[in-house]
Amino acid sequence: MKKLTKWFKWIDDNILKVLIGAYIFLIPLYPKLPIRMVTYTYIAVRFEDLFMAVIVFVFFLQLLRKKITLNERFIRLFLLFWLAVFISFLFNRYVTEILPYKMLALLHSLRRIEYMIIFFIAGSVVKTKKDFFIFLSLSFVVFFIVTVYGIGQKFLGWPAVQTMNPEYAKGYILFLTPEARISSTFAGHYDLAAYLVFFMPIIIGFFLYKKNAIYFVLFLLGLFDLVLTASRASYAAYLVSIIIFLSLFKKWKTLLAVIFFTVLFTASSKSLTSRLTRTFQVKQIFVNQQTGQVVVPQNITTKEVPAGTMYVQLNSSQIQSGLDQTKVANKELMIKNVRERIREDAKKRGQILSAEEENMMIASITAGLKPISSLVPDISFATRLQVEWPRAIMAFLKNPILGTGPSSITEATDNDYLRALGEFGLLGFTLFALIIFNIAKKVFATATKVKAKENIIFFSFLFGLLALLINATYIDVFEASKVAYVFWLMAALFTIDLKYEKN
Helix, strand or coil: CHHHHHHHHHHHHHHHHHHHHHHHHHHHHCCCCEEEECCCCCCEEEHHHHHHHHHHHHHHHHHHCCCCCCCCCCHHHHHHHHHHHHHHHHHHHHCCCCCCCHHHHHHHHHHHHHHHCHHHHHHHHCCCHHHHHHHHHHHHHHHHHHHHHHHHHHHCCCCECCCCCCCHHHCCCECCCCCCCCCCCCCCHHHHHHHHHHHHHHHHHHHHHHCCHHHHHHHHHHHHHHHHHCCHHHHHHHHHHHHHHHHHCCCHHHHHHHHHHHHHHHHCCHHHHHHHHCCEEEEEEEEECCCCCEECCCCCCCCCCCECCCCEECCCHHHHHHHHCCHHHHHHHHHHHHHHHHHHHHHHCCCCCCHHHHHHHHHHHHHCEEEEEEEEEEHHHHHHHHHHHHHHHHHHHHCCCCCCCCCCCCCCCCCHHHHHHHHHHHHHHHHHHHHHHHHHHHHHHHHHHECHHHHHHHHHHHHHHHHHHHHCCCCCCCCCHHHHHHHHHHHHHHHCCCCCCEC
């Protein structure tokens, strides 16, 4: 009986630590299988939401029983940010009536609390350096599993569960094609890449701290997976953060080794190198000066990202001369693209066109098209410039203080700064920025107080954060659930007041 009582007491004293340990494994590794889809969107209630509800319930229960004490650092900023989110929701739901789907907007608001509350749960439980290093070690084990699984997806046909489009979000088990980009256990390749670039500086920091080659191997696994995601924004974020980090600490040998493997892995990936080289292309396109219609001559394949219809006209005679050499081929390809579009439109209307009808429509459309030498971004970047970013900016201009409310600019903006401004206005954006700034400030202060040997650990987090912030210019990283959950936990670990020896 005494053993049983002792066992129950241990569980009571450590249940939140156990749940946080489970959180570290389940959040990144458990696939995003839906339990129930949310009406009018492809967002779903998933196991992670139920698991978070359990953790929050236990947290408040232990708080009421005074088994733990609330870590009050940053609590005012967090509460003010959450308040700003709900003010934006209420104002735009009931005053401007911009938000037609109340439950969807409410869910988007609650998600901000759901992602961030682990910051206080972990901050109230982790009290010692031992806890700090145990949870970091568990996170590294998870990182290893994630990277190995990603490699297995690419070369061994291991399945994936993604939410990259409404159909995938229903929970289908997918098997990637040879040219597909890996997502490992994450919702898509962008989410995986953001997770990798956040952790890679931390891992290289531990390599320098521990002098253990296993951390460098773990770093290389992350680098290889990053290359397999072919995410250009994350790749750029990785280069900036790692190069500055290692240069700042004058770890030249490590930097040379990192550059060597980066070049080696990048050169081995046709997908990444193709996407990098095709981000901007000098092409001859065809434009109707009266209607603004743009036709970009190109063969659309799954192996290369196509060019978008946004363009910058070039007047260089040298460029024009080079493009004139392919003028005939471009015109033939342009006609082919127009024909495909006509057939696709006819199919949607249930029509079957004769060859004569097709030719007449092609002649009518192409008659007003003129060749132009231009610089054309790929369709991914063009979509951001033409649709997603202007939509967020327009939302911000409608209400600069409060924005147009959560969920008002669809599920993705592909720029976290513009998304925050568009949905929550200057109030919400400023408060969120202050939270990030104060977290970085606290970690920096700790890094300057601890032993010279240990400070690199804390600086590694700052450069992981830098990579994430760079990535946020191109992806909604703080709304990507798995990345957000992991980030706020790690932010809690690195801002907890632990007893470190001074220099």
